[in-house]
Amino acid sequence: MAPEPLDGPPATPRDAATVVLVRDGGAGVEAFLLRRVAGMAFAGGMTVFPGGGVDQRDADTSVAWAGPPPSWWAEKFACPPRLARALVCAAVRETFEESGVLLAGPSPDSVIADTSGYARARAALVARELSLAQFLASAGLVLRADLLRPWANWVTPEEEPRRYDTRFFVAVLPPGQRADDQTTEASDGQWQSPTEALADWKNGRRALLPPTWVTLADLAELGSVAEVLAAPREVLKIIPKIVREGGVLRVIVP
Template sequence: MPKEIELPEGFVPPEIPDPPATPRDSATVMLVRDGARGLEVFLIRRVAGMAFAGGMTAFPGGSVDLRDADASVAWHGPEAGWWGERFGVAPGMARALVCAAVRETFEESGVLLAGPDAESVVSDTLPYAGARQALVDREVSLAGFLADAGLVLRADLLRPWANWVTPVAERRRFDTRFFLAAVPSGQRADGATSEAADVAWCGPTEALDDWKQGRRGLLPPTWTTLAELEDCGSVAAAMTAERAISKQMPRVIREGGVLRLVVNGDPDYDRAADHLDPGPDDRLEPR
């Protein structure tokens, strides 16, 4: 994790929550495609006023909804137990995470990882625009939408990638499982969501260069996954990459008047507390 990554203003509250907030289970999906210069990833710049990570660049994703655990969902691909082994959770939670990944991707990008049967994928999502909004408004569940539309969730189009947990110093915490998926042929990702200030397809190197130049804000998990994708070069290489997933639980450390995160394996990780203990003339906010 480069030392240049500093936590944004207000990321850490003036007073550390005691007890810490319980992380909410969530899923995020790195949508990728092969562009003229290699692998590209779909990025969303979050609306500045959002309560969590406002103004930051991220991937489509969000919290698990209770209805994401509906076991009646039509499903093709690795079973829930397989996903549970990869992410270290029970099969029921694994099913909910996969459903949340598919639902949030559809809501926030318009890309639908589903098809009429186990051998096909929707090529045009425009007929499902009404269902997309109904999902956003929580008027329908993913399982209900797929059943009404005669579609099957294509879990085989997803790959498990990583698992990050928000530090205990943050008021809003998430236990986020990262997935990888290639955009199905014929579909296009869009920015038709109230959570996006703008969207773009970028090569990982381009996105990291934008961060270096101050044109994008990246939280450590996003920076790390972009750096990992940078090593892949193509969708095929990314989708077949061997991934050993361990839960990353960053800690906050103060250095030179600013705050940054350190992750498992960082030389400073063991000496970084799960909370900060500021002196009488010190502050928790980055300077």
Template sequence: MPFSDAVPENPAVPRDAATVVLLRDTDQGLEVFLQRRVAAMAFAAGMTVFPGGGVDERDADASVGWTGPEPARWAEWFSATESGARALVCAAVRETFEESGVLLAGSGNGVVGDARLYAEARQALVSRELSLAAFLAGAGLTLRADLLRPWAHWITPVQEKRRYDTRFFAAVLPAGQHADGATTEADASGWQRPADALTDAEAGRSVLMPPTWHTLTELAEFGSAAEALAAERTVEAIIPTLIREEDRIRVVCHE
């Protein structure tokens, strides 16, 4: 079996990461943006996921232009240090731009209308030639933390060799912007209603990790993006447990 329910003597230390659940309203109802990770990925290969990834040490740069709830507030929501919370929010914005082309930034009170204008910067962020703070400063943009909402906090099971301490954010697709699949980390991308994504998983047409399945189940209850973002939430860390049952591994989620 590829998985074991045995708890290692020295579990891997989870790496901080950020995931963003992008939402949009359509005539058919609320939709979410999902990507299927390529089979060569070291973590969650072949899985259907939301955009996201690990925190870069430069994401904690305090010089980044910032609009919205301050890092101290995010630290309260996510039970993190202030510098850690800043890095998580910056990672959320950076990874969303890198993986989907959606840029949660703007100038003044506005939001970027066509993020494709920053295609070269997007590639420079992916290659780590450019930091988020340097990109925003050079483009005269400010990070829009007010476009994000805290959603959840998931930590990879201790049995896994590669672990992440991931904060989930939710955000609405900004007007005029388009989410794409122009990333080497995914071989398919697109918008789906949460219920349809769950149906695909149940039918074996896709594979979801517990956090993705759980989040889609929650979102399926909302009729619009505004309704989802307005919902009151208490964010507490969830660490799934792997339990062997004969020839299968069952995942149990608990806070």
């Protein structure tokens, strides 16, 4: 049966960035997962990777930058360079806000080993009292775009009232840093192997959106961080579709 018709045209998706943090664990690659607070307007109660919407200040060209330029990211994500810059900056900012992991360092070839000294800046970023550019400049830090890898591009189904055009990145946990769940948007966070996370989902212990379980399934086929980084990726825009079959809604992934 066809889905119920929309009351109007589909909502315009908001640009967003998600970062799949990975590390090598005892049984292979692990990913950092956050369980969103149940009462949140979007994906409440769902288990997700760190990420969020692009802030207009993320396009600030004053950010000290190391790694592939915005034009390279624009080609990978099929978007204008200005948006590509904002997506990379949003990926770094949101990862720091939601997990405490900071993909930046005092020089183009170094990365912070301990981010605990930036707790006040992290809170100010969350409160939108501080932009990423302002934070990095005041701390004398360089954004490390080379620590990110393009992974996927998912768009919320047209049937949803709140939609996002989300570019997925992969990043390895920097040496010395630790990921935490000190964010008001999550009830808990943990490292888990993709296989275990998918088993929790199938057994009803986790709720996963299609982009999350597809990404975990991809990672489950790779045995180590090295394999993840070496995996060839062609980033295509994926838009799932919601269909109603009787009284059940199903999500169809192209």
